[in-house]
Amino acid sequence: MDVKPPSLSTVRAFLSNPNEVSPSMRVFNREGRKVYDARFAPYMTRGYTEPAYSIVVSDHMLHDCLVQNDIFGARGLEHMRLQMTTLLDYRSRFVVGVNWCENGSSHSIKRALLRAFTQYGLFKHAYIDNGKDYKKIARGARPRDFETLVKGGRACVDEAETLKTSVLQRLGIGVTFCTPFHPQAKHVERYHRTVHERFDKAFITYTGGAPHLRPDAATAALARHGKILQMGRAAESQLPLASAFISMCEAWIETYYHQQPQNGHGMDGRSPAQVFAEERDPIQRPCPEPAELAML
Numbered sequence: 001m002d003v004k005p006p007s008l009s010t011v012r013a014f015l016s017n018p019n020e021v022s023p024s025m026r027v028f029n030r031e032g033r034k035v036y037d038a039r040f041a042p043y044m045t046r047g048y049t050e051p052a053y054s055i056v057v058s059d060h061m062l063h064d065c066l067v068q069n070d071i072f073g074a075r076g077l078e079h080m081r082l083q084m085t086t087l088l089d090y091r092s093r094f095v096v097g098v099n100w101c102e103n104g105s106s107h108s109i110k111r112a113l114l115r116a117f118t119q120y121g122l123f124k125h126a127y128i129d130n131g132k133d134y135k136k137i138a139r140g141a142r143p144r145d146f147e148t149l150v151k152g153g154r155a156c157v158d159e160a161e162t163l164k165t166s167v168l169q170r171l172g173i174g175v176t177f178c179t180p181f182h183p184q185a186k187h188v189e190r191y192h193r194t195v196h197e198r199f200d201k202a203f204i205t206y207t208g209g210a211p212h213l214r215p216d217a218a219t220a221a222l223a224r225h226g227k228i229l230q231m232g233r234a235a236e237s238q239l240p241l242a243s244a245f246i247s248m249c250e251a252w253i254e255t256y257y258h259q260q261p262q263n264g265h266g267m268d269g270r271s272p273a274q275v276f277a278e279e280r281d282p283i284q285r286p287c288p289e290p291a292e293l294a295m296l
Contacts, residue, residue: 006167014272024036024040024280027039027040028040035259043179044263046090046228046265046294047266048090048091048265048266049079049266050090050091051091051279051280051281051282052089052091052092052094052275052276052278052279052281053089053091053092053094053096053120053121053123053276053280053281053284054090054091054123054124054125054281055089055090055091055123055125055127056065056087056088056089056090056096056116056123056124056125056126056127057087057090057126057127057128057178057186057187057188058085058086058087058088058109058112058126058127058128058129058134058188059085059086059128059129059188059189059192060083060084060085060086060108060131061083061084061085061192061195062081062082062083062211063081063082063083063084063195063196063200063216063245064081064196064200064201064206064207064208065081065082065200065203065204065205065206065207065240065245066079066080066081066205066207066218066221066222066225066239067079067080067081067239067240067241067242067245068080068225068237068239068241068242068245069242070241070242071242071243071246072101072102072242073102077229077234077237077241078229079222079225079226079239080102080109080242081207082100082101082102082242082245082246082257083100083101083102083103083104083108084096084098084099084100084195084249085099085100085101085104085108085109085111085112086098086112086188086191086192087112087113087115087116088187088188089272089276090127090187091266091275091276091279092267092272092275092276093187093262093264093267093272093275094258094272094275094276094278095191095253095258095272096115096116096118096119096120096123096255097113097115097116097117098112098115098250098253099111099112099115100242100246100249104131104133105133106133106134106136106137109133109134109137110137110167110295110296111296113137113167113296114296115189117287117288117296118287118293120284121284121285121286121287122171122173122284122285122286122287122288123173123174124173124174124176124281124285125173125174125176126138126168126173126174126175126176126267127176127178127186128175128176128177128178129177129178129186130177130178130180134177135177136166137166137167138166138168138169138175138177139166139167165294167296170176170292170295171288171292176260183265187264190230190264191257194257195249195257196209198252198256198257199249199252201233203219203238203240203245204217204218204221204238205218205222205238205239206218221237221238221239222239224237224238225237225238225239226237233260257272258271258272258273259271259273260272266291
């Protein structure tokens with residue numbers, strides 16, 4: 001175009017000028033759309049004016065702590081990281097249902113739902129993740145699931161028909177799926193971060209959340225566990241038993257997290273237990289009959 005291009009120093013000066021290239025544009029270019037959306041994209045939030053236990057948000061979380069497996073499968077005391085499935089009241093941040101498992105699935109979601117229903121009754125709406133396990137709970141089984149059952153005979157045909165409607169549909173609970181790759185969409189993510197920072201870090205086997213962040217003490221404890229496990233001296237391991245870890249986490253939720261004052265939207269310095277008790281929906285659907293909960 002017969003135009004002399006600018007010098008390198010001029011280009012650098014242009015790109016480093018925030019009036020020309022904003023920090024958000026720089027992040028978008030260097031780190032991609034996902035990071036940009038998480039840090040800069042505008043989003044809408046609720047006014048937190050709905051009653052407590054009317055909307056429940058749920059997701060899975062992998063604990064940043066190594067434990068001995070004394071619960072699942074062969075129970076050989078090998079090291080593992082537990083997953084926690086949580087149902088969190090959107091208004092009060094109160095944990096209404098929780099379940100621990102090897103891998104988060106529709107089974108762990110149903111167990112957490114069962115705990116919530118039997119203790120607090122039915123909520124009105126679920127705000128959930130986009131994973132296949134949550135879609136199964138919200139939308140019912142996939143066609144091939146009940147096609148397989150149909151091949152099993154007449155009794156299986158009836159069961160296949162019930163699978164076409166989901167657990168939440170049969171209980172009259174509405175469902176909304178959160179925005180994909182948008183952690184601001186569900187504040188259960190903030191609760192998970194609190195668990196990592198206030199509970200998982202208390203153990204010597206805290207992993208740091210990633211291999212390159214694992215403390216040396218956790219690496220040493222893991223290596224020692226492998227050796228003494230082969231020697232039949234698992235009781236000397238520094239890794240806590242999964243069953244004990246779960247019991248301690250449940251106690252931590254009840255005695256610490258639920259009682260700790262918070263300053264988030266609508267909390268006004270009150271604890272989740274206070275807000276849940278004070279703002280509870282006066283029109284609450286009771287727990288269904290045991291026959292209706294058999295599907296869980």
